Amino acid sequence: MTLSTLALAKSAPMIPVIVIEELAHAVPLAKALVAGGITTLEVTLRTPVALDAIRAIAAxxxxxxxxxxxxxxxxxxxxxxxxxxxxxxxxxxxxxxxxAVQEAGFPFLPGCASPTEAMVLAERGFEVLKFFPAGAAGGVKMLSSLASPLADVAFCPTGGVSLKNAKDYLALPNVVTVGGSWVCPPDMARAEDWAGIERLARATTDALG
Incomplete structure (x- = not known):
């Protein structure tokens, strides 16, 4: 499980955190992101249509x-x-x-915000963790401080991460990818501005590599 999770995290410099409010938006939104070079997509379970949206995108x-x-x-x-x-x-x-995650063998990024939580999760076999909320929990300085004592743990910082500071996080030896919502702003999704979202995705992949 952890190897596939680590490989997945390493496959993209950023994972978009997506909130889908209307099921009809799921497929065109995902297609716009993929066309812009962002292929690993996190659809949050924050709306009633989330699971159906995931099902539609997968299919x-x-x-x-x-x-x-x-x-x-x-x-x-x-x-x-x-x-x-x-x-x-x-x-x-x-x-x-x-x-439940480990019993199912489900590739997973569990959330943590402290050294103790990271140590517990590493002991359980999770090699890559979601550092959340990254900005509020110490950001780049915090993760830099963890790099030496927890050298075997990789992180995906999320929360307060933007295109402006993503490179600062990605420059750290213990950060393999970042999570953020800047490539799919809710107002652009509501306006069905798929071309605009594709441009944001392309700008992100061009900037982050």
């Missing part, structure tokens, strides 16, 4: 690697796998959820 968007974010309950694991998710992400790491 209809060639080249997309679609996962789910904001998993909070044990039941979310089976629901996401059933919807076709290829990975999952959580804001925190309650033990019951981590047990």
């Amino acid at each position: 209809e968007v060639e080249g997309a690697v679609v996962g789910a974010g904001t998993l909070r309950k044990v039941a979310d694991v089976a629901a996401c796998i059933d919807a076709g998710c290829q990975f999952g992400v959580s804001p925190g790491s309650p033990a019951a959820l981590m047990d």
